[in-house]
Amino acid sequence: MSQSIMYDVVQSVAAAVAARFPDLPVYTEPSPEGFTGPCFFVRLLKSEQHQELGRRFKRNYSLDVGFFPAAERSRESAYEVAEQLYELFWNFQAEEGLSPGAGMSSEWKDDGTVHLYLTFQHFVWSPASEEIKMRKLQQEGKVKDGV
Template identity: 30%
Template sequence: MIEEKVKNGILARLDELEPSFDKYDEQIKQGFSEPAFFVRQIDGAQEQKLGQRFTRMLMFEIKFFPDPDSLTEQAACQNMASRLYESLVYVVQGGITYKGLRLRHEVIEDVLHFFVSFEVGMMAEKEPVPKMEKIELEEHL
């Protein structure tokens, strides 16, 4: 599934960015350790193009929870947003590069909410056409 590939690519980029931080992608469990990232897909759409081609649009939210013992949580969120802008321009997964689009962020109650979209070009599989069996031709003069 393309959504899982892109999400795994985002998680890999976050691991490169901050290997020591925990990363969650399903749900945030009670008592999780901070600082941490939480990644989830929040929106998706598909648009038909020419023939069998279509574009799938995927929007992800990356939440960053800074260290709660820090006195500069707001500054930590802004700093991480700046780093995410640089890191999520391109995400590579399985040898395929996905380009991050419409990157934006907001900080709400000392939690960074970072949004990034990806547009993935795809092609639908063609239905198999049955092959013609034998044909006999007769020629008369």
């Protein structure tokens, strides 16, 4: 199982946001100085993995798409952007077989930022074991009544 799947999930979401809002910067790494709005910040909050059957695992990826509005239109633009993000991710088709937004919620902070929390599901397989399961098989058989 590759750790790059997590990176690909974040990049796919960031690319979708950038395509929907081409005039606004989209960051995937935190800025030490903070963000100057309007801009987006996409980050992976949490990932979980549960064994389903044998070598099959179900992963859940929880992401935060934060929108930092310009100071002069903070609440108004945050409402507009939240609505557009819901439309964007309700049927989002990412690479690697991710299901569309399995769960979405949004939260408005006191500083005017809005955070859309997304959850995606993905099934992965662990590699098969290389060990030899059986060394030798001997089979005997007889024909009964010529049949």
